[in-house]
Amino acid sequence: MNDEIWKRAEIESPCIKICVVHPEAQLCVGCKRTVDEISSWSRKSTEERRAIMAQLPGRAGQLAKRRGGRLGRISG
Numbered sequence: 001m002n003d004e005i006w007k008r009a010e011i012e013s014p015c016i017k018i019c020v021v022h023p024e025a026q027l028c029v030g031c032k033r034t035v036d037e038i039s040s041w042s043r044k045s046t047e048e049r050r051a052i053m054a055q056l057p058g059r060a061g062q063l064a065k066r067r068g069g070r071l072g073r074i075s076g
Helices: 035-043 046-062 069-075
Strands: none
Touching: none
């Protein structure tokens, strides 16, 4: 069987299988995409995907570390 049939000449998904949406930034903490970008990824053109991929590194700063648990609630 030839695997070339299943290969596509397109930008792959940046998904790293850590699918959790940050409650404030509304970005996936794994791939940094919005829910809309994730859900429409397969329908986007190569140019649209490339533009999103270029934005992802800059989005990391939007995901501030959260202080969890009781200490986070009482100290804030």
